[in-house]
Amino acid sequence: MDFLELVKQRYSERNFADTPIEKGELDKILEAGRLVPTACNYQPQKFYVLKSKKALELAATVTPFTYNAPVMILVCFDKNEVWKNKREEGYHSGEQDASIAATTMMYEAETLGIHSLWIRGFNSKIATETFKLPENIVPVMFLALGYPSEKSKPSDWHFMRKNINEMVVEL
Ligand SMILES: Cc1cc2nc3c(=O)[nH]c(=O)nc-3n(C[C@H](O)[C@H](O)[C@H](O)COP(=O)(O)O)c2cc1C
Structure with missing residues (x-):
């Protein structure tokens, strides 16, 4: 399928079926997240795969937006592996690198007929404590x-998308 058609086809799924995702399909999705570009190729992205009943129940205590998804990936970055911008103090690439990985996994899933939902409706500290994530x-x-x-x-x-002329400015 043409990529733009795939972009139009994808939507946020909030009614997941119980059907499990085969390991081979999940591996392809994770592989897409591995292969993405990252700042200076430092590759700080980390994927915590939640598919056991216990892990999914824990996820549901962190966010109300799980909609009974059979698999969730908690996409993170390792703050010891991010690119730090020498030209702007305090700026690093962690969120960008993790978001490119998440976006690419989202579209790889779509090519496999697997729907997705991007979820940021949670508190980072609570997620860290719940999943006992390391400090970094x-x-x-x-x-x-x-x-x-x-x-x-x-x-x-x-x-409901804005018109292109509300987003694009030619300088
Ligand atoms: C950064 C980000 C955070 C989001 N967080 C949530 C969320 O916590 N819960 C939810 O139901 N949807 C969430 N969404 C999905 C958006 O609401 C959705 O993408 C948007 O309304 C457009 O709808 P569509 O994805 O169906 O085209 C999030 C999307 C993004 C990109």
Whole structure:
């Protein structure tokens, strides 16, 4: 499929089916997250795969937006491995690198017919404590993954995008 068609087709899934995701499919999604570009190629992204009943129950205590997804990936970065911008004190690439990985995994999933939801509706400190993340690991988002159910459909927000001329400025 043409990539732009894939971009139009994807929507935030909030009605996951119970169908499990096969290991081979999940491996392809994680591989997409491994291969992304990162600042200076430092590759600080870390993926915590949550698929056991216990791990998914814990995720549901951290965020209300799980929608019974059979798999969730807590996408993080290692703050000891981020690129630090010498030209701007305090600026590092952690969130950007993790977000490129998450976005790429989201679209790889879509090519496999696996829907997703990007979740940032949680408190970082609570996620860190709940999953006992090491001190150097910073949680960025959950990527909920699963097949659509018969109730699945895009929300109204999916169709509400600004016009291109509200986003693009030619300088
Ligand atoms: C950074 C970010 C954070 C988001 N956090 C949540 C969330 O916590 N819960 C949720 O239900 N959706 C969340 N979403 C999904 C957005 O609401 C959704 O992408 C947007 O409304 C457009 O709809 P669409 O993805 O169906 O096109 C998030 C999306 C992004 C990019």
